[in-house]
Amino acid sequence: MDEKLEQAVVDIVGKDNFTHNIIDLVSYSCDASEHSHRPLCAVFPETAEQIAHIMKLANRENIPVTPRGAGTGLSGMAVPIRSGMVLDLSRMNRIIKISIEDRLAVVEPGVIYATLEKALAPKGFFFPPDPASGKVSTLGGNVATNAGGLKGAKYGTTRDYVLGLQVVLPDGRIMRTGSKAMKSVSGYDLTRLFVGSEGTLGVVTEITFKINPRPTATSTALATFDNLEDTGNAINQIMHSGVIPSALEILGRETIAAINQNTDLNLPEVEAMLLVEADGYTRGETEYQIQKVLGIFEANHPREVKQAKTDAEVTNLWAARKSAYPVLSRIKPSSVLEDVTVPMTHIADLLKGVQDISKRHDIPIATFGHAGDGNLHPQILYDGYDPVQVEKKEKAIRDLFELAIGLDGTLTGEHGIGLSKAPFMTLEHDPVAMDMMRTLKKTFDPNNILNPGKMALEG
Amino acid sequence: MEAKYEFEKKFRKQILQCSRCGFCQAVCPVYGSTLRPGLNARGKMLLLKEVMDGHLELNDQLGESLFQCTTCASCFENCPSGVEVPEIIKQARKDMVNVGSCHPAFEGMHKVLQKHTNIYAEDEPEDFERERNQKAEYVYFIGCVGSYREDEATLETLELLDKLKVDYTLIDEVCCSGVLEDVGYNIHPELARKNMDLIFHTGAKTVITGCPYCFRTFNNKPQYIQLKEKNIQVVHITQFLQDFDFPVSTDLRVTYHDPCDLGRHCGIYEEPRKTIGKIASNFVEMPDNHEGALCCGAGGGVRGAFAKNSIAMARRRLEQAEEVGAEIVLTECNSCVHNLSNAKLRKQKFKIYNTTQFINQLMEEAE
Numbered sequence: 001m002d003e004k005l006e007q008a009v010v011d012i013v014g015k016d017n018f019t020h021n022i023i024d025l026v027s028y029s030c031d032a033s034e035h036s037h038r039p040l041c042a043v044f045p046e047t048a049e050q051i052a053h054i055m056k057l058a059n060r061e062n063i064p065v066t067p068r069g070a071g072t073g074l075s076g077m078a079v080p081i082r083s084g085m086v087l088d089l090s091r092m093n094r095i096i097k098i099s100i101e102d103r104l105a106v107v108e109p110g111v112i113y114a115t116l117e118k119a120l121a122p123k124g125f126f127f128p129p130d131p132a133s134g135k136v137s138t139l140g141g142n143v144a145t146n147a148g149g150l151k152g153a154k155y156g157t158t159r160d161y162v163l164g165l166q167v168v169l170p171d172g173r174i175m176r177t178g179s180k181a182m183k184s185v186s187g188y189d190l191t192r193l194f195v196g197s198e199g200t201l202g203v204v205t206e207i208t209f210k211i212n213p214r215p216t217a218t219s220t221a222l223a224t225f226d227n228l229e230d231t232g233n234a235i236n237q238i239m240h241s242g243v244i245p246s247a248l249e250i251l252g253r254e255t256i257a258a259i260n261q262n263t264d265l266n267l268p269e270v271e272a273m274l275l276v277e278a279d280g281y282t283r284g285e286t287e288y289q290i291q292k293v294l295g296i297f298e299a300n301h302p303r304e305v306k307q308a309k310t311d312a313e314v315t316n317l318w319a320a321r322k323s324a325y326p327v328l329s330r331i332k333p334s335s336v337l338e339d340v341t342v343p344m345t346h347i348a349d350l351l352k353g354v355q356d357i358s359k360r361h362d363i364p365i366a367t368f369g370h371a372g373d374g375n376l377h378p379q380i381l382y383d384g385y386d387p388v389q390v391e392k393k394e395k396a397i398r399d400l401f402e403l404a405i406g407l408d409g410t411l412t413g414e415h416g417i418g419l420s421k422a423p424f425m426t427l428e429h430d431p432v433a434m435d436m437m438r439t440l441k442k443t444f445d446p447n448n449i450l451n452p453g454k455m456a457l458e459g
Numbered sequence: 460m461e462a463k464y465e466f467e468k469k470f471r472k473q474i475l476q477c478s479r480c481g482f483c484q485a486v487c488p489v490y491g492s493t494l495r496p497g498l499n500a501r502g503k504m505l506l507l508k509e510v511m512d513g514h515l516e517l518n519d520q521l522g523e524s525l526f527q528c529t530t531c532a533s534c535f536e537n538c539p540s541g542v543e544v545p546e547i548i549k550q551a552r553k554d555m556v557n558v559g560s561c562h563p564a565f566e567g568m569h570k571v572l573q574k575h576t577n578i579y580a581e582d583e584p585e586d587f588e589r590e591r592n593q594k595a596e597y598v599y600f601i602g603c604v605g606s607y608r609e610d611e612a613t614l615e616t617l618e619l620l621d622k623l624k625v626d627y628t629l630i631d632e633v634c635c636s637g638v639l640e641d642v643g644y645n646i647h648p649e650l651a652r653k654n655m656d657l658i659f660h661t662g663a664k665t666v667i668t669g670c671p672y673c674f675r676t677f678n679n680k681p682q683y684i685q686l687k688e689k690n691i692q693v694v695h696i697t698q699f700l701q702d703f704d705f706p707v708s709t710d711l712r713v714t715y716h717d718p719c720d721l722g723r724h725c726g727i728y729e730e731p732r733k734t735i736g737k738i739a740s741n742f743v744e745m746p747d748n749h750e751g752a753l754c755c756g757a758g759g760g761v762r763g764a765f766a767k768n769s770i771a772m773a774r775r776r777l778e779q780a781e782e783v784g785a786e787i788v789l790t791e792c793n794s795c796v797h798n799l800s801n802a803k804l805r806k807q808k809f810k811i812y813n814t815t816q817f818i819n820q821l822m823e824e825a826e
Contacts, residue, residue, distance in 0.1 A: 019495075022515070023524040026505050027497035032479045044494070071496060072481045090494050114485070136485040326539030333475045384475075 069141025109140020153372030232348025602670025
């Protein structure tokens with residue numbers, strides 16, 4: 001970037017909020033995906049007004065701008081693939097207001113999920129959509145990616161909790177969407193358009209969230225199965241039994257084996273394991289739910305059914321689930337974590353299909369995920385420095401997406417399109433839908449300045 | 460292609476194992492006080508990967524990140540992929556020094572120890588009004604910070620040992636020089652030799668260290684292997700004190716700061732709490748404690764090289780002490796005491812002590 005332009009940026013954000021230091025540029029070249037590209041500079045804006053000025057300048061000078069939260073995304077959404085400028089929003093990190101009376105929290109985008117959780121806990125409230133990266137991910141990033149989490153089946157995703165936003169548009173205008181009221185049908189739902197838009201339509205500078213009373217009791221149980229049909233049947237029956245578990249997680253055979261190799265948890269080596277949690281406000285309430293689930297487990301030929309009786313048992317079970325991604329990541333130098341999602345009735349087909357793909361391309365794919373909302377995480381393990389393995393990975397990914405779409409599912413339940421899945425957008429969306437998305441992008445960002453190169457919006 | 464640097468030879472697999480999840484960002488004290496992802500463990504691993512891939516040169520331009528790490532190991536503790544970041548950083552620093560890129564403060568530490576016997580280049584050692592190099596059951600090894608910066612704390616620790624009638628002697632100790640391993644250099648063998656000879660001369664079978672870093676160095680570094688060979692046990696004073704009872708107690712609200720060198724690096728969490736439990740009925744943990752404790756910002760050469768950020772890190776830790784309403788912050792490391800005390804704001808009314816120092820004060824008051 002030439003010196004005059006740099007000075008213009010510094011004039012907006014101040015010298016301490018600008019960097020072109022190689023140390024920073026390298027860190028901004030990546031997120032948690034396999035993609036990388038260095039920007040020319042990065043800024044740490046502190047106000048919506050600064051961002052407005054930046055966007056005006058970027059439009060005038062044709063500089064690509066990529067907004068960034070904590071960079072924990074798994075699809076390359078925060079990777080500045082067209083270089084330009086990274087907008088690191090982590091310094092806009094104030095919790096502006098928590099109003100228990102109005103059941104809402106107003107935050108800046110750089111507030112970390114866990115920080116809001118910590119602030120809400122003493123008040124007996126919580127913000128349910130809890131991504132696995134919640135200790136580090138920013139709420140702005142959660143909004144931009146419509147982050148999900150373990151509790152999706154019962155509590156939904158980030159989208160279900162955003163009441164309103166302040167957004168800086170690509171042309172530098174500042175806009176408010178939504179309302180601080182619990183419900184509003186006033187005009188087009190611009191708020192929802194921005195949630196999950198991956199920073200391609202505007203920069204979110206303030207978020208108003210709905211918050212929930214925090215459940216105070218939980219019951220936890222597990223079941224293991226020797227075949228996937230029984231597992232799939234159990235999941236389906238639970239989900240239409242009238243009980244909606246706060247978590248219903250699945251671990252596949254390869255995942256269980258990897259956990260056993262790397263921990264002392266000694267899980268039974270079965271085809272699949274289901275882990276379920278029911279939450280509520282009294283022990284009676286959670287026990288009622290878990291008994292119903294246990295009955296369904298028993299009716300579907302389990303190898304074993306077990307209810308966690310002590311806190312230590314509960315902790316161990318969730319430790320097993322949470323160790324899935326880490327232990328799998330250690331097996332090969334590289335891995336890709338997918339998040340295909342299908343209607344509940346197709347979960348067993350998806351599980352079997354993933355095993356077939358793994359065999360067909362002779363590449364290890366381990367599966368775990370959120371069975372309760374049909375969202376699986378097949379993790380493909382490979383060596384990024386081995387071209388043969390990279391090719392196998394590419395083929396397996398294509399087959400996986402075709403499988404999910406063939407089962408009336410979606411490419412992505414919670415990780416987003418970004419760069420990784422952009423080539424597959426047309427697999428899921430028909431030409432008219434693609435045209436509408438591209439038209440929307442042009443309406444908001446005619447010069448394609450904001451996070452260009454993502455979501456196949458340039459086709 | 461053959462690896463150009465030692466860090467690559469030793470740690471290539473681990474550096475590639477970093478899945479870039481960014482979980483280290485949540486716990487990195489350097490990130491916490493700067494909010495620059497280029498300075499957390501992920502940022503550092505990315506830089507080293509770029510060097511391995513030939514996209515970056517290992518030179519001065521990487522120093523601000525590679526040299527700015529307190530080696531507190533909270534990233535390693537929380538790394539889903541098990542990447543041993545502190546070890547990788549220490550090796551990369553040695554490679555940096557080999558190519559002639561070193562932080563002046565680190566180079567200064569190395570040079571000082573070539574000429575002087577302690578890291579502060581002080582030529583007049585504090586004698587603590589005690590005979591040295593005597594025959595005794597124990598050697599009390601103070602460490603540089605305790606000798607030259609927190610000498611009051613040391614004097615009180617020695618008074619406590621006297622009150623407990625411990626048969627100890629001080630020696631004409633020199634810097635253990637373990638810290639040089641963290642900042643791109645190596646332990647000076649002649650310093651190690653001198654310390655060991657002085658210890659052997661006393662006939663002591665146990666060395667009690669006041670400094671967790673000296674404790675780690677004596678126990679883990681090959682330059683000090685003769686201590687083990689001669690069956691000389693090295694304990695930190697917190698381990699030594701746990702078996703004593705003290706005829707004093709306090710109602711003040713007390714918290715404990717886990718030094719990284721004692722906690723995450725050695726797994727010593729409960730011994731100090733056991734001792735504090737005996738004298739303080741109103742004990743409270745800070746939000747980040749045990750394995751999750753927030754670093755005071757002093758380690759890994761950061762206090763010397765990046766003083767401003769070092770203090771900023773200490774301030775974040777002290778905010779936690781304030782948050783839990785502590786009146787007394789205890790720790791077991793003179794370096795932590797030093798940095799936390801330097802960072803304490805006037806409005807923060809709590810006091811910061813080593814546990815031994817605090818117990819001694821309680822005993823003095825009771826007399």
